[in-house]
Amino acid sequence: MIKKHSYLSLPNILFSVIDAKEHSAMEWVLFNHDLANELNIDSLDSDKGMNVLNGSDNDIDYFAQAYAGHQFGHFTILGD
Secondary structure, three states: OOOOOHHHHOOHHHEEEOOOOOOOOOOOOOOOHHHHHHOOOHHHOOHHHHHHHHOOOOOOOOEEEEEEEEEOOEEEEEEO
């Protein structure tokens, strides 16, 4: 289910909607609390945060973004 997201209103060539796959048995190895607090994303250090990162949060539209640039000596189209 795709919800309203400003990036998803752009032409389809700029992104691909993906079906994020949940990974089992994930656990935090290291979490930089100071940086997360500074970026106001300290809520990621929770079960819900882990679900966001592992692709199992049903409230999120997962998509890959396309971008381009002059890398490796020539014009290249890349993506996440």
